Amino acid sequence: MATSTAPRTSAPSPSRRSLSHYRWPIGYVVVIVGLFLLYHFILPNLVTQVSGPVTAWLPVATLNECLMWAIMALGLNVVVGYAGLLDLGYVAFWALGGYTAGWLMAAPFNWTWDFHLFGAVAKTYPGTHITFWLVILIAGVLCAILGLIIGAPTLRLRGDYLALVTLGFGEVITQFFRNSNDIAGRNLAGGDGGISIIDPIGTGPFGATGLVPPGLSNGAQDNVYKILVLGLLVGACLFISLRIREGRLGRAWLAIREDELAASMMGVPLVRTKLLAYAVGAFFGGIGGVANAAGITGAVSPSGFDFGKSVLVLLMVVLGGMGNVWGVTVGAFLLAWLNSNGLKQIGVQLDSWFGTTLTATLPRYNYIILGLLLVLMMLYRREGLIPEKRTKALMNTPSRTEMESMGAESLEAAAETAAVEKADAKTDAGIAASAAAVSPVLDESTPKREDRS
Amino acid sequence: MSTDVESDANAKVRGEGKEKILELSNLNVSYGNIAAVKGLSMSVYAGEIVTLIGSNGAGKSTTLRTISGLLRPKSGEVVFKGQKINGVPGHDVVKLGICQSPEGRKIFQRMTVSENLDLGAYTRKDTAAIAEDRDRVLDLFPRLRERIDQKAGTMSGGEQQMLAVARALLGNPSLLLLDEPSMGLAPVLVDVIFETIERIREQGVTVLLVEQNALAALEIADYAYVLESGSLNLQGNAADLLNDDSVASAYLGGH
Numbered sequence: 001m002a003t004s005t006a007p008r009t010s011a012p013s014p015s016r017r018s019l020s021h022y023r024w025p026i027g028y029v030v031v032i033v034g035l036f037l038l039y040h041f042i043l044p045n046l047v048t049q050v051s052g053p054v055t056a057w058l059p060v061a062t063l064n065e066c067l068m069w070a071i072m073a074l075g076l077n078v079v080v081g082y083a084g085l086l087d088l089g090y091v092a093f094w095a096l097g098g099y100t101a102g103w104l105m106a107a108p109f110n111w112t113w114d115f116h117l118f119g120a121v122a123k124t125y126p127g128t129h130i131t132f133w134l135v136i137l138i139a140g141v142l143c144a145i146l147g148l149i150i151g152a153p154t155l156r157l158r159g160d161y162l163a164l165v166t167l168g169f170g171e172v173i174t175q176f177f178r179n180s181n182d183i184a185g186r187n188l189a190g191g192d193g194g195i196s197i198i199d200p201i202g203t204g205p206f207g208a209t210g211l212v213p214p215g216l217s218n219g220a221q222d223n224v225y226k227i228l229v230l231g232l233l234v235g236a237c238l239f240i241s242l243r244i245r246e247g248r249l250g251r252a253w254l255a256i257r258e259d260e261l262a263a264s265m266m267g268v269p270l271v272r273t274k275l276l277a278y279a280v281g282a283f284f285g286g287i288g289g290v291a292n293a294a295g296i297t298g299a300v301s302p303s304g305f306d307f308g309k310s311v312l313v314l315l316m317v318v319l320g321g322m323g324n325v326w327g328v329t330v331g332a333f334l335l336a337w338l339n340s341n342g343l344k345q346i347g348v349q350l351d352s353w354f355g356t357t358l359t360a361t362l363p364r365y366n367y368i369i370l371g372l373l374l375v376l377m378m379l380y381r382r383e384g385l386i387p388e389k390r391t392k393a394l395m396n397t398p399s400r401t402e403m404e405s406m407g408a409e410s411l412e413a414a415a416e417t418a419a420v421e422k423a424d425a426k427t428d429a430g431i432a433a434s435a436a437a438v439s440p441v442l443d444e445s446t447p448k449r450e451d452r453s
Numbered sequence: 454m455s456t457d458v459e460s461d462a463n464a465k466v467r468g469e470g471k472e473k474i475l476e477l478s479n480l481n482v483s484y485g486n487i488a489a490v491k492g493l494s495m496s497v498y499a500g501e502i503v504t505l506i507g508s509n510g511a512g513k514s515t516t517l518r519t520i521s522g523l524l525r526p527k528s529g530e531v532v533f534k535g536q537k538i539n540g541v542p543g544h545d546v547v548k549l550g551i552c553q554s555p556e557g558r559k560i561f562q563r564m565t566v567s568e569n570l571d572l573g574a575y576t577r578k579d580t581a582a583i584a585e586d587r588d589r590v591l592d593l594f595p596r597l598r599e600r601i602d603q604k605a606g607t608m609s610g611g612e613q614q615m616l617a618v619a620r621a622l623l624g625n626p627s628l629l630l631l632d633e634p635s636m637g638l639a640p641v642l643v644d645v646i647f648e649t650i651e652r653i654r655e656q657g658v659t660v661l662l663v664e665q666n667a668l669a670a671l672e673i674a675d676y677a678y679v680l681e682s683g684s685l686n687l688q689g690n691a692a693d694l695l696n697d698d699s700v701a702s703a704y705l706g707g708h
Contacts, residue, residue, distance in 0.1 A: 248575070255561055255572050262559035265521065267547030267576035267624065 024242075025235065032231035035063065039224045056348070060223040061296075062341040066333045067230035068291045073316040073332035074237040074325060075284025080314065081323035081388075082250060083277035084257030085155070086163040089170025090313050092150070093143040093282045095177060095305035097289015100139035102195030102300045104130045105293075120202025120215035132201045132294055136233075139286035147282030148275055155274040158260070170310050178302040194301025198293050201229050218298060226295055233291055234329070237284055241325045244280065253277055257323075308367070312339065315370060319377055321384025330385055339366055467676060467690070471498040472534070474628055474659050475520065480529035482512070482519050489515040491683040492529070497628065497661055502654050504662040504670040504691065506704060507680035513663040514556050516680070517630050520661070521553045522546035533628070548576045552626035556633050556663075558617040562606030566597055569605050569616055573623030583623065589656070590619045593649055611642035618649070628659045635666045647673050667704040671695045679704070 039060050043051040072094060079087045102108055105119070107127020119129025130138075154165040181191025189195060200215040203225070207214030216222040216229065244250045252273045255263035264270050293300050312335060320331020347362035362369075377384070475497040482490040490512040497503045505513050518524045520531055522543035531539040538546060552573075561569050570590070574583045591598040594615040600608060605616055614634055621629055631650065635643040643666065651673050654660050664670035671677055671691045679687035679700065687700065694700045 251568070251572060252575065254564065254568075255575075258561040258563055259559055261523070262555065262561065263572070264523065264543045265547070265553050265555055265559070266572045266620070267544045268572075269542070269544045 025239065028235055028238065032227065032235070035231070036224065036227045039063075039227065057341075057345050058337070059341060060220065060227065061218075062337060064223060064226045064230055065296055065340045066336040067227070067234050068288060068296055069313070069316065069336035070234045070329050070332040071230075071237050071284055071288040071291060072313045073320065073328045074234070074241055075281045075288060076313045077281075077317050077322065077325065077328040078241065078244070078253075078284065079277050079281035080317050081328065082245065082257065083253040083274055085274060085277060086159065087166045087278075087281070088163050088307075088310055088314065089150075089166035089168065089173070090281070090285060091305050091307065091310040092170045092173035093147065093285025094289040094292065094309065094313075095173050095300075095302075096143050096146055097139040097286035098293035098300040098305070099177060099189050099195065099289075100142055100286065101135055101198050101290045101293035102189065104128050104135045104138065105132070105199040106195050106197055108190055108195040118202065118204060120199045120207075129199055131204065132199070132229075132290070135294070136287050136290050139290045140283040141286075143282040143286030143289070144279040147278040151275045151278040152271075155271055155278065167307070167310075170307060174302050174305045177305070190301075192302060194299060194304075196299035196301075198298050198300065200298065201226065201295050216295070230291060230295060233287060237287070238325055238329070240280075245325075249273070249276060312370075315374060319374065319384060321387040323388035324384070324386050327384050327386030327388070334385075335370065338370065343369065468496075468498055471500060473497075474499045474534060475661070476530075476532045477516070477520070478530045478532070480516070480519065480531065481527045482515050482524055483527050484515075488527075489683055490519070490526075490680075493680070493683075493685055495678050495685065495688070497659060499627075499659050500654065500657070501675045502650065502660040502662060502673055504664055504667075504674035504677045505680060506664050506667040506670055506677060507686070508704075509665065510682075511680040512683040513680055514632055515683075517553065517556075517632050517661070517663050520546075521551055521630060544576075547624055550625070550627040551630060552621040552624035552628075553630040554614075554617040554621040554632060554634060556636070558613045560605045560613050560616050560620065562604070564605055565602050566605055566608075566616055567601050569620050570597075570623050573620035574625075577623075577625060582625075586623055586625060590622045593622075593652060594619050611638050611645070614638060614642075614646060615649075618646070618653075622653065622658070626658060628661060629653065631660060631662045633663060633665060635664060635669055643669055667700075668695075 043054060072090070075093070076087065076090050079085050079090070105128070107125065113128075114126050115128045115130070116123050116125075117129070117134065118131035119125075120132065121129050150166070150169050154162060154169075157165060177189050177194070178192060180189035181187045181193075200217040200222070202215050203212050206212050212225055213219075213222050216225050252263065252268045255266060255268055256270065256273060260270060263273075297304070313332075316331040316335045317328050318331075319335065320329065321327025343363045343366055344359060347358035347360070350356055350358050350362075473496050476494075477496070478494050480490055480493040481488065493512070493516060495503075495505075505516060507513050515524065519526050519539070520533075522538065522541050522545070526539050529539070530537055533546075533549060533551060536549070538549065538551075541549070561572060564572070570587055574586070577583055591601075596612055597615055597619055600612065605613065608616070614636075618629075618631065618634060621631075634646050634650070638646065647669050650660055650662065662670055662674060671694055674691040677689065677691045677694050678685060679694070687694070687697075689697070
């Protein structure tokens with residue numbers, strides 16, 4: 001109804017919504033392109049006193065790793081942060097994504113065919129070489145399907161049970177790849193050794209111009225271009241996350257996270273909605289897996305997909321602020337940085353100040369340090385670094401049950417009574433009078449009812 | 454115990470010219486081996502306020518949950534508008550036109566009032582109709598309009614109850630199930646809520662009201678069923694039950 005006034009202000013007006021939707025990508029592009037320019041043009045032209053510390057604290061390779069982990073964290077955020085499903089086996093999707101890259105972007109075993117589809121390597125190479133961009137989609141879809149397969153029987157479980165089953169699946173996938181060199185007599189994925197020399201990210205038409213290398217392998221110069229590629233992927237994940245969050249599906253996820261039973265009463269189909277969360281999360285995981293295999297490591301092997309990785313991604317989500325994509329991204333950057341280069345660099349710095357020998361030891365204690373960090377977070381900032389707005393609002397106010405246990409209910413009842421009486425004492429009197437007129441029985445019992453409460 | 458006092462005669466008069474919107478026949482529901490509802494038969498006609506009263510643990514909420522598809526009956530039938538709906542999952546029952554304000558409100562605490570209402574309309578697609586209903590519902594509960602952007606969990610108990618009812622109404626129900634709407638509320642607010650229930654009925658929604666506060670429920674209901682330990686103990690016109698001595702002593706007279 002166009003006539004109403006109050007509810008109008010409540011619904012976000014179209015202009016406000018579109019602003020929030022289209023302003024952040026500009027800032028994001030500026031940041032990513034800025035980082036690219038910084039590493040590509042600015043730093044090499046500065047004196048080493050300035051550029052040295054920057055590249056020591058945040059080398060390009062580490063920056064790329066951070067971006068890759070951000071994809072993973074954003075994916076897990078859909079499952080854990082949006083839908084509230086604790087997934088301890090998220091590494092499974094990362095692994096499957098990586099192996100998809102291994103199957104489609106390398107010459108792993110005794111392949112008897114050669115297949116090139118815009119691959120990043122020359123046509124003379126044997127094996128399958130499909131372009132990175134197509135493999136990302138294929139891996140995403142494969143992982144989403146795996147997510148559905150894992151999810152269908154398990155998502156009927158709740159809370160702790162679901163966490164345990166996902167934990168199991170994470171391990172199962174790793175064990176599958178570990179034994180994959182002899183599945184019914186066939187070598188599917190190389191067993192313990194995995195698949196190595198996966199094609200780099202191809203630059204396609206850009207490479208053909210000669211301005212950029214045709215394939216982004218692990219050279220320092222090539223790494224700089226990966227900022228753009230990985231940055232684009234992270235941007236896409238951010239965009240998808242934010243858009244879904246605003247829509248009907250996002251609302252259904254939040255409802256499930258808040259209260260499954262109530263969500264079901266609103267007509268939210270629980271299993272289907274949870275499955276979708278799982279599938280979307282798995283899709284991101286697959287993208288992350290390909291980005292890691294083709295962009296970061298250039299190889300996949302089962303030892304890289306241990307339980308610790310699932311925990312690491314979960315830590316990123318929890319530390320950053322479950323449900324808030326920006327918090328999760330920051331969490332991913334922080335932890336990926338600490339894990340990759342940060343701890344070592346902190347060690348180097350401490351050594352130079354105090355003459356200790358922490359450079360080598362500090363990175364080895366990474367999980368202790370991350371664990372400590374998490375304990376501190378849980379003690380002092382449970383809602384994460386950049387919490388979701390709705391979490392923040394209620395973290396500082398006691399829940400109703402807490403309030404009621406403190407006896408707030410009777411106080412509140414008194415206050416409400418006063419408020420209502422004040423608001424429409426006349427109406428009330430009218431009701432009471434008419435009620436009394438209709439049924440004389442009421443006159444006797446009404447005081448009793450008030451006594452009881 | 455008195456049973457089915459004037460019920461048979463009343464039932465004939467009661468149903469006249471109206472659609473029987475809901476019918477439970479010989480319904481048995483159990484949690485594992487514990488029977489919660491035993492052989493319950495009851496019906497609700499379009500446009501009525503029917504109340505289901507009884508003490509704690511009598512099986513009232515179990516009955517509601519069975520109707521709304523959250524529980525499956527062991528035997529017996531739930532028929533809604535001529536269609537058998539036991540076995541239909543809860544989220545599809547909403548689409549058929551049965552919406553529930555659950556026991557303990559179960560509002561989405563971390564969402565705003567507005568978002569809660571949006572979720573109430575989750576199964577509907579027609580945005581114009583939803584906006585209209587939203588307006589209508591906010592007219593019923595003006596206090597919710599004042600607090601439209603507030604986090605639902607920070608509101609008072611009465612306001613949360615209003616929200617639970619409003620949210621259920623946004624599903625555009627033809628049958629509204631209310632589970633203990635008076636629970637934990639100040640008497641004045643109970644009056645406000647019950648008065649609103651009457652206005653909801655005036656707008657053409659049939660109401661099935663489960664209450665422990667039998668007096669308040671009987672005041673506004675047309676017809677009442679009294680449950681005791683899972684089976685039907687008594688039924689009749691609400692007005693008759695209000696004046697019935699045995700009901701008064703068992704359910705209205707305090708304890």
